[in-house]
Amino acid sequence: MPGFESESRRHGRFTRRALLLGSAQAALLGVLGHRLYDIQVTHARRYQLLADENRISTQGSAPIRGNIRDRFGIVLAQSEERLEAAVVPDLAGDVASIVSRLGKVIAITPEDRERILALAGRQSRLIPILVRSGLTWEELARISVLAPQLPGVFTQTGAVRHYFRGADIGHVVGLVGAPDQQDLSTDPSLRLPGVRIGKAGIELGMETALRGSAGEITREVDAHGRIVRDLDERPSIRGSDLVLTIDTDLQTSVLKRMAAEDFAAVVALDAQTGEVLTMASTPTYDTASVAEGINKEDWQQLVDREGDPLVNKAIRGQYPPGSTFKMVTAMAALDAGLVTHKTRFTCQGSLELSGQRFGCWKLGGHGSVRLHDALKESCDVYFYELARLCGIERIAAAARKLGFGSALECGIGGQKPGLIPDPAWKQAALNNRWYAGETLLAAIGQGYVLATPLQLAVMTARLATGRAIEPKLLRPDHGRSAAPAATLSFDAGSLELVRQGMIAAVNEGGGTASSASLPIRGAIMAGKTGTAQVSRASHGRSSASLERKLRDHSLFVGYAPASAPRYAVAAIVEHGGGGSKVAAPLVRDVMTMLLERDPLSQPAYPLDAPTAARADAAPLATKPNG
């Protein structure tokens, strides 16, 4: 039967083709299985990382900034931890109704409510909005209890920076402010809401130590960005508490005395250790009121006010040191062996150098003078002669050795370096060669020479002790060795000669600084006046007849007791006129306060008692009852 035969042939064909089909399907399933293996086993690691990136979101928590105290433990800057309530709109759903509900539990002002709703409408619904800061523990407890009825509401700890005695110490402690674009690029944790960064003073200089480090909460989120649960929490680390060397009460007294002079700066050091006891600059401004919030007009007024109240002149004011620089020239010449205590030069009121006349402040001249007299009477011509002998390089070297020409790192931010000129500097900065006359001007602290009051105080301490005293604002010296400063490579005899000159200037008849002699019986100060010419016009004219801004700066540096140096002080009164008239009496009074109060003899705030420090810090923080 042909039909049957073809039927069986068709059967065979079907079998072959069905088996072919089955094989093709098996092969394709095998390909899928291989691809599955490739994704799930061969490249599993890569996809697991991608999956984790998908689901894990990290949120930083801002650290609490360290507190700042003065030498005796007075709190100057403190971070007050505050309990805050915040709401995440995405979790809350209807923000308005949640805020209304929350308003029945804690006090929310209509302004706060308006602000929250405005923010909720404006920014991403995933960003928490601060509802209110400064919750009481009772309010916190109420929110916790009612949490199920308040979706999206959570509580956290924030911090507010408080400043104390800001008008007296604000220039030293400085201020914090919102980080700017440049700060943000250095540390991403600064993007956390509410983070403040040091903008001036210790707050700026010790930013790293004060800041602490941000914590991190690792959370699992779903595809819609909703928080599923917390995976891990690394708490933030509080910033270090700092204790300053400053004696705030002394500083207050010094500022009171300085009120007589409009724009001035005073730096007082422990001559042996370099600890800064006072760093005062007038006019002052109250950092506390600025930190509490200052309106634009008041701030602009501060910025524009004459005398730059925002500037700490002790470290940011750069002045020609005038005659206070003569000790530097003297040390340069003595140390090089170019002169001795017997070497005499004749002062006829001026000195001629390559056709130019360089005058002495005393128009009639000092006659024949030795170093002792030259320092005592501040004879300019004598130092012109020394300058001609040693040259600018030696003077510059001695100046640097005594602490000039660069910022003295001590933890405070914004310090200016001053300037010690030499031919190389002039070539680089002004593209001009050095003239011999400029050496003469430098020798008496004029011309290009610039110094800060802090540098002048350090020079004084170095001359008084013969050691490389470094200024210190922090106790214990933060990160630096506590060993006594190294001896400077100056000849002891030369140093003694200069000291004797300084003693004579204050205490011998005819000394330019006799107005600085101490009113305390038996207490002897060594010192040197300085009158820094601001304009050529002032030469030989009485300051009273000059317009204020053309008047000379009045300077004085001194240490006491002369026999066993304990305190070193530098003062500058801007446009105060002659050094002996204004700055010398100011330093006399400051030194008198120092010796009478003698802060070095009083027990300082114990550094090795952290528990005491904590307990002390407590009064500001709200604590639960019981």
Place this chain on the structure above:
Amino acid sequence: MTATTSARFDHRSLAAKLASAPVIAPLTAVLIGAAGVAALFSVTGGSMEPYAMRHVARLVAGFAVVIVIAVLPLRFWLGLAYPAYALLLAALAAVPYFGNEALGAQRWLTLGPLSFQPAEPMKVALVLALARYLQGVPANAMSHWAHVATALLMILVPAALILAQPDLGTAILVAAIGLTVLFCAGTSFWYLAAGVAGAAAVVPLSWDYLHDYQQRRVLVFLDPEADPLGMGYQITQAKIALGAGGLTGRGLLHGTQSQLDFVPEKHTDFIFALIAEETGFIGGAILICLFGVLLFSLIGMGLRCRSLFCRLVCVGVATTLFLHVTVNLGMVMGALPVVGVPLPLVSYGGTSLLATLAGLGLAMNAFVHRRQRLRAGELGLLLR
């Protein structure tokens, strides 16, 4: 005993029919369905509601239907083949006028309380109708141009109607199923090659007729990175889910990609991503193997049938299943474009499950009646 079986009528009792029913295929299908229940349980974060429970109910009801389909007389299905095909063809033609629109395409028809996509049952009906037609073609005339042309027309008309919906993916599937049946019937390779070439030629020509979203799907498939948060997002997230599962998986309910909603459509088209993430390569491979077992048992059932109709029904059902599995898995693994094809028996969805189970029932019916002979002449009588 087999020789006594009548060509036209099967007089065996219901029990005897059930006793001769295949075991492996339905058992495998039950296992695969159970995997779907477990996955749907996980989709909702460990709850039987709303998906898993309904899937169980549909499976139970579906298997009852499977058994009914399997034991009905073969004659019944032979008789139903053309009317069912014609009815669904009419429904497909009616869709543009009466259908509900979704995603810019009209696919759904509503009949009273039921709404269904005619394209789904059409796959089964096409297998049935083709098998019925080819059964009637004399063995030596299988490659006669008139028969081939008729068969191709039977395939291309519904495919064209589906393409017009427009639903390119399903149109290609329907055409592929029909051509495979034709191939297994013994039609000359050349005709089939011509058919495939013709269909392939239609695809680029139809590009302009594709909806924007369809064009985008194809383009995104070709370069998923170009659109990482749009269409490419689905592909990328599904692949991440697979890879994150690793060899052994993250454990049921613990797949972060699936549980945290990164995987899209995870209860329907992308359910395999969840399974592979939570049970790993081992789980995924086992599921693929189960599908393999189901496919080969279906083809094996076909090999043991006497009549061409029964053989073609088994192979056609197997091919339908295979194409759905391959297209779905290929899509989840990023090897094929995103087309809305669910994973048979696993994905949540009534129409697809019913169509798959109906196919399974028909294949079982063919196997139950595997010894029955059908003659071309008798067939003609039967229908006239």
